[in-house]
């Protein structure tokens with residue numbers, strides 16, 4: 447996150463004495479990525495951020511589990527998150543169910559109606575996409591109010607919890623990276639400002655606006671790290687930051703603020719790119735005017751993106767190219783490398799003359815194959831693979 451932000455109280459000069467009203471020194475913490483050679487923030491704590499009084503191993507199944515199986519035989523898949531069951535009392539961290547994953551990214555889903563435990567992912571950034579409901583993401587930097595259509599980027603090792611609000615549970619599509627997630631490099635000037643061709647910019651981003659402090663002692667924080675899960679007990683509540691500044695912090699961006707790029711003929715998927723991560727990209731397909739060449743075909747051509755698995759999450763409208771496939775709101779389609787995919791039969795002809803597509807989808811293209819997690823196996827529509835030919839083993 448390249449933009450400087452300052453929240454709460456901070457001293458005039460970094461690394462100098464900064465005292466609380468009772469005369470004690472605040473504890474300064476530098477949180478920085480890439481060996482302190484890239485974005486960072488300085489946070490000022492009331493208590494030592496280092497003071498833990500216990501550390502216990504936790505079974506890795508507590509945050510969705512880690513077991514996946516290869517997509518073998520290789521098939522396009524239709525997963526229906528709308529059919530996943532979540533009991534009342536589920537939270538957005540330990541209630542996650544693992545849909546898909548590989549060495550670079552884990553993709554989970556959760557329907558949460560109670561606050562999560564305090565949590566920190568030390569292995570990489572997390573991106574929460576809010577499919578429905580509303581809530582607050584409370585972090586050591588402050589709180590973010592989130593709702594339908596929000597992407598929430600949570601930096602590596604940022605302590606946070608998710609608090610659902612309102613009568614509807616929070617429906618969260620969770621992307622856990624094994625590294626950092628941010629705007630594509632090509633959208634940014636050398637010093638980090640969004641360029642004019644970028645489909646979103648600084649005005650669309652929301653960050654914490656005030657500190658969030660909570661009193662407490664012996665407070666548990668669940669840590670996800672590369673070896674598994676550990677539960678720390680902190681001597682004091684980690685939400686004790688009176689101020690911070692820098693360019694590394696959690697931020698939100700609503701998919702409706704993504705301005706689609708359109709053309710006379712079909713524009714390729716990179717025009718929809720929203721984020722990049724280690725060995726994957728994330729794109730937003732938003733309601734838009736469509737191709738206006740007099741002979742244009744607005745739905746995509748058949749395509750073989752030979753280096754990627756493509757995972758599409760359908761969150762709004764009616765996705766033109768998938769009409770007749772059984773895909774609906776909440777569905778995921780996985781089109782793996784090695785399988786050429788394209789519009790459903792009749793969709794190309796049917797789209798001719800259309801001026802506008804009312805469709806919203808979040809796409810993840812991974813550069814290594816995605817494997818199937820527990821949740822994928824429990825919500826798959828086995829007919830999807832045969833939906834172009836309309837015959838096959840599970841079709842009739």
Ligand SMILES: [Fe+2]
Pocket residue numbers: 749756781787
């Ligand atoms: Fe595609």
